[in-house]
Amino acid sequence: MIGLVLAMLWTRRGQSVTLGLLALFAVAAAVASPAYLIATDRAVAAGQIATATPAERGVVITANQDDRTVDPGTPDFSNVGAALLNLPGFGYTYAAEFPAIGIEKDNLHPSRFTFRQGVCAHLRIVAGRCLAGEGEVLLGQATAARLHLTAGSAITLTYGKFVDDPRDPYYTEDGEPKRLDVAGIYEVPEPGDIFWGTHGYWTAVPNRGPGEPVFAGATTLKAFDHGRTEMSIDGTAGPRALDIDHLDELRAGLAKLNASAAQLGPTIQIDTSMPYLLDRIEAGRSAARVLIPVLGVPLVLLACFSIFLAVSYGSQGRQPELALVALRGTRWWTRWWLATGESLIAILLGAVAGCLAGQLLVDAVTAARFGGIGSGADWSSLRYAPIAALAALAAAVLAQRRQLLSPVATLLRRNPVAANGPRAVAVEAVIVLLAVISGVQLALSDGELTGIGRLAPAFIVLAVALLAARALLPLITGYATRALRGGRLGAALAAFQLSRRPGAQRLFALLVATVAVAGYGVCAVDAATRGREMQAGLGVGADRVLTVEPLFRSQLRNAVEQIDPHGEFAMAVARMPSSTAGEPAALAVDATRLAAVATWPGGAAPAAEVGTRLRPPTAAPILLQGEDLSLTATGSGMLPGRPLVVALSVTSLTGLGDAVVQLGELHVGRWTYQQRAPVCAQGCRLNGIQLNTTATIVGVTAKMVVSAIGTVDPALLDPAGWLAPAVAKIAADPDGLLIDLDAASGLPTGAWIRPADTPSPLPAAYAGEAPIGNTLTDMDGALMPVELTDRLPAVPRLGQRGALVDLEYADRTAATAAVALEPQVWLNDRAPADILDRLGAAGLTVTGDNSSAAVRRQLDEQGPALALWFYLLAGALSVLLGAGALVLAAAVDRARRVEDLAALRTQGLRRRTAARATLWTYPVLVAFASLVGVLTGLATWAMTGWALPLAGLNPPSLPLPGWPGVRSVAVTTLLVLILLTIVAAGTGGDLHRRIDRGTGN
Amino acid sequence: MTTLTIDGADLAWDGDRAVLTGVTVTARPGEILAVTGTSGAGKTTLLSAMAGLLRPAAGKVLVEDEALTDRDHAVKLGVVLIPQDNGLAAILTAAENISVAVIATGGTPAEARRRTAEALEPLGLSGQANQLIEELSGGQQQRTAIARGLALRGDVLLADEITSELDAANRQRVIELLRAEATRGAAVVFATHDPEAAAACDRELHLADGEAIWARP
Incomplete structure (x- = not known):
């Protein structure tokens, strides 16, 4: 019996190979989705780690300690820090720094006297040597050049104490001066190296250029009389700590660290952005887990559908043979084995190959896309293979149900059984119903891609494809009839072949669905790509955004x-x-x-x-010349015990800053109020004149006539050029500008009379x-x-x-x-x-540097971007599936088409007309299917695309594109069309010869 | 009026042993020539040669002194064939099969519609005109093929075992229709193993043992 089945396989080896390939596709698709998911999990982690900021790759423990006042019993910071930081796989760098003055002319920005463990290995010494003994320091190249110091110079530094003067903050000497030798001059090869942590050593200093700490050894720092010192331990995650397979351990370690630090109180501060990195990885993985099955499921469904179709066609062709088997009265298991054995063997062989192919395909794609990260030595995705193989076998058996269960008499009938019978309509109705239910579920859950909602794209694609096929085939039949009436035989015969071949509707639906899956995938990929462009462009604001102090x-x-x-x-x-x-x-x-x-x-x-x-x-602003400001005004109407003070708000024209310059108490009578404002040394803009109380009082009234402001043109004192708040009125006065203040509720923030220059x-x-x-x-x-x-x-x-x-x-x-x-x-x-x-x-002073390119890089390595590569893979597999089904359908059809066309040739059908009918049949089919498939993909996208987390689970507030670009859709349509047309044209290649052979020509 | 002549032809399929040797026969306009013989005697082979489907290994097939080259040439010269297996396209309806053939041989679409209806009616197939071939019974399919042969109005009509699946009434009707074709001026060649049908023909060529013998010259 096995020999007989093997003989059948050999006889119809073309069909068997195609069926095996379809099973391969089904199982490969089922294996590919989870395999890709596993690979994406790793790639998301690797991508985010690679694009992480230094703060996200390390932990910094800091404490401020003043050795002069510290209690001798207090545990040393380095011991406490070391005890805290026991995260596995981390490297630790100890550092300490305090402000020192003595070499810089400007005492607002002192030198940073810094000890950093292992600093010599990360600096390039351009003159002299690195640190060796106590009393030696290293100076930065720019600092040395600016201060005319060289290696070998002697300098004296003193601890700097900050004096928080609100008008003029500065550092002052506080301690014994320390004489130091400049051992060498350095430059830093990689300021962004993770070794330097988040201390901002190289941040530019205003009016000075790039910051360059004065580096010294630990003993020098200890011997230096210093006060409050910032101590820090930088824990830098090494490759082992950020191993993508051990991120959970890292998260647990960080949680433990935070808990320990909380017990120690506020003296020790822990700074890390590592949790953000871990959260981002988790968010990316979650998005990928949502995205990948959306196309993984329809791919498996389509593969099973194509197996169903393939086996149906094959069985129809074999019906007389199966009828004979039944007629001989063989037992039911023999009849079943002979009927199904051929398909089952082909499917089983295809399934085994599919396990391997799916994993290898994902390995190839991940190797190409994710580089050396690899998909992991995880073959757990193969657990889905038996399910897919069973589904494929079930589809095959279901397709042969008629041949298996029908009585012999039915099998012997040559008349075709209506493929569009009530059962087929019922199956289609169920699929449409499932599409509606899953679509509604998706809408009601506000895009939650869980449960049946996750299957919405698959069911909608299938339902629309089936409905399109049902609607389109009668149109093709109508066209064929019209073509025949018009005498266009080639077109008529091609169209009849399309619309009347057995299972034409299902084949068309399958082709439409496979193209639709590809179209849907392209919609997602293109919309997401454009979304990422927008996030990186519009979301950042400009190509590069620098945040400054x-x-x-x-x-x-x-x-x-x-x-x-x-x-x-x-x-x-x-x-x-x-x-x-x-x-x-x-x-x-x-x-x-x-x-x-x-x-x-x-x-x-x-x-x-x-x-x-x-x-x-x-109107132009009112400009003031010189740093000596003056205001001439006549005051009146002030109530006793409720004095008012006058102030001017000014802004430097040359970047010296802004100031509110107090002119003193408003007096009764005409007075000139004067004050010196250094910010106005190179000219100022007058922002406003303020009348204010010195304490919280109510019922404030006053009249003030401003007759001169410095050398400002008196014409500018026209009330039309000024704006007053609700508590004041302004009017013209022979002496200038009258300000009539009546603030019954007081002046909590003063009354500003502003020039109307905006x-x-x-x-x-x-x-x-x-x-x-x-x-x-x-x-x-x-x-x-x-x-x-x-x-x-x-x-x-x-x-x-x-x-x-x-x-x-x-x-x-x-x-x-x-x-x-x-x-x-x-x-x-x-x-x-x-x-x-x-x-x-x-x-x-730049404190933050963001660029759209960096954001784009990070987004490209994030979960949605990586997951969407699967959509391209699924799209390609889907189209190949369609092409396979087409090849099989054509193979099954071949004999019958040759018979039909040879018969017509005998009756006078010209060779050219027959060739046209042959050549155009499947190309026309795929042209229709490509067009309708892309439209189906777009329709499905319109209904479900909004629910896909293309920009992550928490998308930014941007008008992200909901639709793919016209060009992408057009190019995809064209590519699919070209591929399927080549396949379709290939199927009709040798038909002419066979037809001619049948007609003696 | 067209005469079809086979002159001293040896007929064989794909270089195999000759099925018929030294066949000489002429089908004349206005006559029905019966070709009889047992199953396997070579009736279909002879009609295939007359239809241009089989090139003689020796000798000639002439249509009005013009040597027949292939089936396309035969169609051009008005040689119509109703094959034994009916030669109907399964994807088309009965009417479409006829219309396609009429249009393919130069008829206009309107002419095709008219001739299709005219051909189906006498064979009792008007009700089945729009049914797919697979939905027709064997007899209906055979009558459809006959209707197509009649609708083509050829100068030579080759009918190969076209009454094998018909009941007596329909067989009689078909022979009358063949007679009408001959009367129209066509040369009709009717291969049959039915002696009654052969008797209704004007002449009879009997095939046996690879040779053609005139039973009724």
């Missing part, structure tokens, strides 16, 4: 104008404060540079136009909901009305809800001389390479 907004703008006077590559940005709940976050940007620097959202008005609207022409209300562009009451919080923290000029799809960096105003105008509306909130410098790709040095030279 807090400084006045005017200083920020001045520094940026200094390094980029023509507005070609840099833009100053600061956050606007927020004072009410529900208020959108707002950015103040240099609107004149918006178009040149910011990454601008698609679909918005051009950045240049928006920038122009944010900065309409307005548009009021201030123009603002916004995204999302309009700010409540068209107001935003101004730089002084009070609500100000804004005029909404543009609605944007998103505000760069802030996302779908936010607002933009012009930085200079926003600055002019402020009078309190507060520093900028989150000051940043945004740069485009034309920024020079030495931009950090230039910014340092311009007085900015």
Whole structure:
């Protein structure tokens, strides 16, 4: 009996091989999904570790200790720290530093006298040698050059104590001076090396350039009379600690460390961003676990469907043979074995090969995409192979149910059994119902891809494909009939072959579904890629965003104008404060540079136009000359015991900063109030005149006529050029500007009378909901009305809800001389390479450096991006599956088609017409299937794509693209079409010869 | 009016031993020539040679003095064949099978529709015109093939065992239709092993032992 089955296999070896290949696909797909998931788990971890910041790759324990005051019984920090840090696989670096003064001219920024364990191995000594004995130090190259010191020079340093003078903070000597020898001059080859941790040793110092600590040995530091010292232990995770297979242990170790530190109290501080890294890895893995099965499931379903079809076709062709077997009265198991044996053997062989192929395919893809990370020596994914193999066998048996269960008489009938009978309709109805249920579940769960909702894309693809096939085939039949009536025989015969071949509808549905899976995969991959581009572009704000240490907004703008006077590559940005709940976050940007620097959202008005609207022409500000300020005013109407003081708010025109200059108490009568303001040494802008009380009192009244402000043109004292708060009225007076103050409730923040040198209300562009009451919080923290000029799809960096105003105008509306909130410098790709040095030279200290390229790199290594490679793999496998089914269908059809066309040739059908009918049949089928398949993929994408966590489980607030690009879809359609057309054309290749042989031509 | 002549032909399939040798026969317009013989005597082989499906190993097949080269040539010269296995395309309906043949041999679509209806009606197949071939019984399929042969209105009509699956009434009807074709001027060659059917023909060529003998010249 086995011999008979083997003979059948050999006789129909073409069909058997194709069936085996389809089973291979089914099992390979079932194995590939979990195998890819395992590989992605590893790749996500490896990718995030590779792109982690130093803070995310280490733990820093710090404590401030003053050896002069420390209790002798207190345990030494290094001992405590070492006891805490017992994380496996970490390397530890001890460090200590304190401020020292004596060589720098400026006592605001002292030298950092630093001990760092093993420093010599990470420095390049350019002159002299490295540290050897007590009393030796190393100086940085730039510092040595600036201070005219060389190796061998002697210097004297003293511990520096900080004096927190709010007007002029500085460091002062506090301890015995220490004479030190400069043993060598160093430069640092890799300032970003993880060895340097997060101490910011190389951060630029304003007006000085790059920071360079003075390095010394531990004994030198100990021998130096010093006060409060920052001690630290940097725990740097080595490869073993960040082994992607041991991350759980790392997380447990960190939790234990935090618990121990909490017991020690606030004296010891632990800083690490490692949990963020671990959370990011976990989030990426979670997203991958959601994403991969979405296409893994339909792939297995389609493979089983194609096996079902393949076996159905084969069985139909074998029906007379099976009828004979039944007619001979063989026992049921023999009949079953003869009927199914051929298919089952082919499927089993294919399944075994599929286990190997699936794993090898994933290994190949992961090796190509993930490099040396490997998919891990984990063959656990093979546990799905038997399930897939059983599903394939079940599909095969189901496909032969008619041949197995029908009575002999039915088998002997040559008349075809209606493939579109009520049973087929019922099966399709069940699939459509499942699609509806899973789709509704997905919608109701707000995109939760769990339970049946996870199967929604698979069922919807299948349902739409079946419905499309049901709708399209009658159309093709209609077309064929019309073609015949029109005398176009080639087209008519090709179309009839498509629509009337046995199982044509199912074959069409399968092809549509396989193309749809590929189309869906491309939708996901393309939308995600564009989403990542947007996250890295619009989400960051510009090509590069540098966060700088807090400084006045005017200083920020001045520094940026200094390094980029023509507005070609840099833009100053600061956050606007927020004072009410529900208020959108707002950015103040240099609107004149918006178009040149910011990454601008698609679909918005051009950045240049928006920038122009944010900065309409307005009155020039009032400028003051020289550092000696004066105000001549006549006071009256003050109530006894309720004195008022006068102040001027000024902003340096050259980046010296802002100041509120107190002019003293307002006196009755005409007085000239004077004060010296160093920030105005090179000219100032007047931000406002303040009347304020010296204590919290109510019922304040006064009249003040301002008749002169320094050398300002008296014409500028016209009330039309000034703005007053609600508690004051301004009017013209023969002597100048009359300010009539009547503050029944007092003046908690003073009354500011400001020059009207900004548009009021201030123009603002916004995204999302309009700010409540068209107001935003101004730089002084009070609500100000804004005029909404543009609605944007998103505000760069802030996302779908936010607002933009012009930085200079926003600055002019402020009078309190507060520093900028989150000051940043945004740069485009034309920024020079030495931009950090230039910014340092311009007085900015860079504390954060982010770039869209770095974010893009990180996103590309994150879970969704890595998981979506599987979609391409699944798409390719799916199309191959369709191609395999097509080949098998054509193979089964061949004899019958040859018979039909040879018969028609005998009756006079021309060779060319027969060739046309032969050649176009399957290419036309695949053309229709490709088109309808891509449309089905798009329709499924429209219904379910929104639920895929393409940008992670917590996507950013950006108008991420929901649809793929037209070009990607078109290219995919074309590629699929070309591939399937080649296969389809190949299936009709030798038909002509066979037909001619049958007609004697 | 077309005469089909086989002159001293040896007929063999794919270089095998000759099925018939030295066959000389002429089918004349207005006549029905019966080709009889037992099963395997070579009736289908002879009709295949007449239809251009089989090139003679020796001798010639002439249609009005023009040597037949292949089936396409025969179709061009108006040689219609109703094959023994009916030669119907399974993916088409009865009417479509006929229409395709009519259009393929130069008829217009309108002409094809008219001739299809005219051919199906006398064979009692008007009700089955739009049924797929697989849905028809063996007899209905045979009558469809006959209808197609009649609809083509050839100058030479070769009918190979076309009454084998028909009942007596239908067989009689078919012979009448063949007679009508001959009357129209066609040269009709009717291969049959049915002596009654052969008797209704004008002449009879009997095939036996690889030779053709005139039973009724």
